[in-house]
Amino acid sequence: MILVTGATGSIGRHLVRRLTDLGVPFKALVRDPATDLACDLVVGDFDDPASIARALEGVDRLFLNGGGAIPVEGPQPMVRQQITAIDAAVAAGVSTIVKVSVWGAKPGGKLAEGAHWEIEQHLKASPLAWSLLQPSGFMQNFRTGAGTFTDDGALIGLAGDWRVSYIDAFDIAACAAELLSPTRLAGSHRSNETYVLTGPQALTQSEIAEKLGVGTLALTASEMAARLTGLGLPAQFAADIVDLWQEVAAGSLAATTSTVEELTGRRPRTFDEFLAA
Ligand SMILES: NC(=O)c1ccc[n+]([C@@H]2O[C@H](COP(=O)([O-])OP(=O)(O)OC[C@H]3O[C@@H](n4cnc5c(N)ncnc54)[C@H](OP(=O)(O)O)[C@@H]3O)[C@@H](O)[C@H]2O)c1
Structure with missing residues (x-):
C-alpha cells in the first residue's frame, strides 16, 4: 500500500490519476x-503527528510532499513536518520514501533550498530506502497570480536573458509513479538515488510571455524586493526570494536532464504541450 501526501497539489493530482490508471493500491492523505x-x-495533517501515524498504518511506500516555503519567522514548518513524517514512517514499518525536494537543495540555502536539504539529510540518515526528486521550476507556477503577473497581466521577472528548464508537474508525478510502483522499467531503477528532473527545453521569460500572449515586466533586484514587500511579504522573506531569483538569473535552473525520459520511457512535456493540456 502506498500513501500519497500532497495529493491535492500540482504533483499529487497527477500522481493520483497515474496510480489509479496503473491499478496500484494507494490512499491519499487529505x-x-x-x-x-x-x-x-x-x-x-502534517501538523498533527498522531494523524500521520494513523495514516501510515499498513503503508509500505510513502510519497512525501507538501506545500513550499511560506513567509514565517525562523525555520520553515516543512522541515519539522516532513521530519516528523519520516520518523513516523520508520515507526510504521514503511520501506521506501519518494520525496519531492528542489533542484539546488543545499546547506544554508534560502527558503525551500535550505529546508529541503535538511529534510534530505534526515531521510538519508534513516533506515529507509529513498528516492529524491529534485525538480526544476514548475510550469504550473504560471497558473498562479500574485507575484507572477502584474495586475494587468505582465509576467514579472528579473531583467536578463536567463533561462529555466521548466517542468510540468505531470512529469514529476510520472517519475514518482515509476519509483513508487515500478512497471516495465522496474529492473533499471535503484533506490537511494537523487533525480534532477527538468523539462525538455530551457526558456527565457520573453519566450514564455510570448507563448502566454502577455507582456513582461523586467525588474532590478531592489525593485523586485520593493514589489514583494509592497505585496505584504516580510522584508527577510522578500530578500530571500530575490536571492533565489538571482541564482536563477545566473543560470542555476538552465540545464536540461534526460532523467524524465530515463525513468518513464518518454520525453517530458514541452511548455506548448503543457499549455495544450
Ligand atoms: N513550484 C516550483 O517551481 C517548485 C520547484 C521545485 C520544487 N518545488 C517543491 O514542490 C513542493 C510543492 O509541490 P506541489 O506544487 O505539488 O504542491 P502544491 O500544489 O503547493 O500543494 C501542496 C500540497 O500539500 C498539502 N499540504 C500542505 N500543508 C499540509 C499539511 N500541514 N498537512 C498535510 N498536507 C498539507 C496540500 O493540501 P491541502 O489541499 O490540504 O492544502 C496540497 O496537497 C514543495 O516542496 C516545493 O518546495 C516547487
Whole structure:
C-alpha cells in the first residue's frame, strides 16, 4: 500500500490519476475530506503527528510532499513536518520514501533550498530506502497570480536573458509513479538515488510571455524586493526570494536532464504541450 501526501497539489493530482490508471493500491492523505479526488482517502495533517501515524498504518511506500516555503519567522514548518513524517514512517514499518525536494537543495540555502536539504539529510540518515526528486521550476507556477503577473497581466521577472528548464508537474508525478510502483522499467531503477528532473527545453521569460500572449515586466533586484514587500511579504522573506531569483538569473535552473525520459520511457512535456493540456 502506498500513501500519497500532497495529493491535492500540482504533483499529487497527477500522481493520483497515474496510480489509479496503473491499478496500484494507494490512499491519499487529505486535510479536508470534502475533496474531488476520486480515490481512497485518509484524513491527516502534517501538523498533527498522531494523524500521520494513523495514516501510515499498513503503508509500505510513502510519497512525501507538501506545500513550499511560506513567509514565517525562523525555520520553515516543512522541515519539522516532513521530519516528523519520516520518523513516523520508520515507526510504521514503511520501506521506501519518494520525496519531492528542489533542484539546488543545499546547506544554508534560502527558503525551500535550505529546508529541503535538511529534510534530505534526515531521510538519508534513516533506515529507509529513498528516492529524491529534485525538480526544476514548475510550469504550473504560471497558473498562479500574485507575484507572477502584474495586475494587468505582465509576467514579472528579473531583467536578463536567463533561462529555466521548466517542468510540468505531470512529469514529476510520472517519475514518482515509476519509483513508487515500478512497471516495465522496474529492473533499471535503484533506490537511494537523487533525480534532477527538468523539462525538455530551457526558456527565457520573453519566450514564455510570448507563448502566454502577455507582456513582461523586467525588474532590478531592489525593485523586485520593493514589489514583494509592497505585496505584504516580510522584508527577510522578500530578500530571500530575490536571492533565489538571482541564482536563477545566473543560470542555476538552465540545464536540461534526460532523467524524465530515463525513468518513464518518454520525453517530458514541452511548455506548448503543457499549455495544450
Ligand atoms: N513550484 C516550483 O517551481 C517548485 C520547484 C521545485 C520544487 N518545488 C517543491 O514542490 C513542493 C510543492 O509541490 P506541489 O506544487 O505539488 O504542491 P502544491 O500544489 O503547493 O500543494 C501542496 C500540497 O500539500 C498539502 N499540504 C500542505 N500543508 C499540509 C499539511 N500541514 N498537512 C498535510 N498536507 C498539507 C496540500 O493540501 P491541502 O489541499 O490540504 O492544502 C496540497 O496537497 C514543495 O516542496 C516545493 O518546495 C516547487
